[in-house]
Amino acid sequence: MATSNDRKTRNAAGKDILCQTKTMELVLRNCTVRSFVPQDAESHTEHINSRNIARNMCRIPYPFVLQDSRDWIAIATSHEPETNFAITIDGKSVGGIGLSLSSTEGCGVTGHAAEIGYWLGEKFWGRGIMTEVLEAVTDWGFSTFGLVRIHASVFAHNPASARVLEKAGYLFEGIQRAAFLKDSEFIDGLLYAKVKLPKTIPRQSCQKSSNH
Numbered sequence: 001m002a003t004s005n006d007r008k009t010r011n012a013a014g015k016d017i018l019c020q021t022k023t024m025e026l027v028l029r030n031c032t033v034r035s036f037v038p039q040d041a042e043s044h045t046e047h048i049n050s051r052n053i054a055r056n057m058c059r060i061p062y063p064f065v066l067q068d069s070r071d072w073i074a075i076a077t078s079h080e081p082e083t084n085f086a087i088t089i090d091g092k093s094v095g096g097i098g099l100s101l102s103s104t105e106g107c108g109v110t111g112h113a114a115e116i117g118y119w120l121g122e123k124f125w126g127r128g129i130m131t132e133v134l135e136a137v138t139d140w141g142f143s144t145f146g147l148v149r150i151h152a153s154v155f156a157h158n159p160a161s162a163r164v165l166e167k168a169g170y171l172f173e174g175i176q177r178a179a180f181l182k183d184s185e186f187i188d189g190l191l192y193a194k195v196k197l198p199k200t201i202p203r204q205s206c207q208k209s210s211n212h
Contacts, residue, residue, distance in 0.1 A: 024085060026136050030129050033097065033137060036076050036086045040093035041069040044086070047094045047121030056158045057119055058180050081145075087120060087133055095120035097133055099141050099150070112148040114141060125160075134168040142196050151193035153179060165192040 025034040036044075045066045054062035061068070076084040076098070084098030097118040102111035116138065120130050141147050153176060154161040166172070170192035179189035 024082060024140075026140060028132050028136055030089070030127065030132055031094075032088045033085050033133055034088060035082060036073045036084070036093070038070070038073060040086050040088075041066060041073055043092040043094065044069040044073070044096075047123070048096070048119065050122055052122060053119055055182075056155050056161065057117075058182060060119065083114075085137070087118075087129070089124065089129075094124055095130070095133070097137050099137070099145075101145065112146070114145070114147055114150050116141070116150050116152050130164050131167045134164060138168060138194055148197060149193055149195045151191060153189040153191050155180065156188040156190055162190050162192070168194075170194045 023035040025032065045064060045068070048060065048069070049062070049064040051062050054060045054064070076082070081101075083101060084096065086093040087095035087097060095118070097116070099114045099116050102113045102115075116134070118130060118134060118137075120133075138150055141150055151173075152165055152170065154165070156175070162172075171194070173191045173193050176189035176191055178186040180187040
């Protein structure tokens with residue numbers, strides 16, 4: 001992993017953690033996970049512009065055009081800390097994975113949980129790539145942000161994604177009825193999570209409103 005311009009913050013478990021603010025790279029057996037670059041736009045579009053991918057993703061439209069990729073890469077690379085990354089094979093962007101960090105407003109700390117989402121071009125399905133990526137980025141998220149919980153929700157009609165989560169060590173927590181609305185259809189979600197409790201938990205309390 002390569003990072004630069006790191007800064008310290010404190011998470012909900014009371015740990016000082018380093019939040020990378022520039023680039024990230026994880027070199028894995030079958031691929032590399034790294035920060036997006038503008039040159040990824042064409043390859044990103046080629047692999048994400050799929051009806052089969054869009055039907056299983058809440059926020060990915062179909063068709064997905066080149067300008068959509070350029071806009072997304074600009075957003076991903078400007079976010080601080082950077083939490084959305086390209087999955088690359090032979091230097092080409094063929095998928096994506098990202099963390100959405102939660103916050104505990106009013107407690108004065110960074111949240112201890114995050115949601116993870118991912119996609120991979122159809123050409124690379126069934127090769128174990130996504131499981132490898134999910135394991136690596138999950139571990140990276142725990143160590144980089146001091147997270148305690150990372151969860152994912154997949155559409156109930158997408159058992160292949162559920163199997164990826166299970167292979168990566170995520171545990172099934174339940175069915176989320178009508179959790180998603182896509183193409184005028186309510187879709188149930190399958191909730192999975194991975195938890196890594198710290199050895200010690202400091203005393204903390206969030207101030208409750210007097211109305212509660």
